[in-house]
Amino acid sequence: xxxxxxxxxxxxxxxxxxxxxxxxxxxxxxxxxxxxxxxxxxxxxxxxxxxxxxxxxxxxxxxxxxxxxxxxxxxxxxxxxxxxxxxxxxxxxxxxxxxxxxxxxxxxxxxxxxxxxxxxxxxxxxxxxxx
Numbered sequence: 001x002x003x004x005x006x007x008x009x010x011x012x013x014x015x016x017x018x019x020x021x022x023x024x025x026x027x028x029x030x031x032x033x034x035x036x037x038x039x040x041x042x043x044x045x046x047x048x049x050x051x052x053x054x055x056x057x058x059x060x061x062x063x064x065x066x067x068x069x070x071x072x073x074x075x076x077x078x079x080x081x082x083x084x085x086x087x088x089x090x091x092x093x094x095x096x097x098x099x100x101x102x103x104x105x106x107x108x109x110x111x112x113x114x115x116x117x118x119x120x121x122x123x124x125x126x127x128x129x130x131x
Contacts, residue, residue: 062105
């Protein structure tokens with residue numbers, strides 16, 4: 001684990017099921033996350049992913065890379081272009097700084113219309129994974 005190291009990209013197909021299931025799992029019952037007709041009525045072309053689902057996918061990306069014993073201390077993200085069904089989000093990451101077994105990773109998620117998410121994750125990994 002070194003500053004400047006690139007994490008391998010992760011492609012996530014954005015399905016209607018992923019969007020709706022993520023909204024339900026996070027108890028976000030806003031109609032724009034599950035009802036296409038009401039989403040269109042509110043000016044969106046379709047349902048779109050909520051921030052809590054995105055946050056979970058960013059966490060998954062980090063723990064997939066650093067292992068199941070990695071501990072996320074801080075996840076700070078900002079949303080941009082919506083994730084709509086039928087698109088693919090590609091997450092990428094760069095280790096920005098390392099202090100012992102703790103790293104700060106810059107994460108970016110892009111889809112077909114632009115940058116969906118940007119942010120940083122502070123993660124601590126067991127010493128054997130940090131080497």
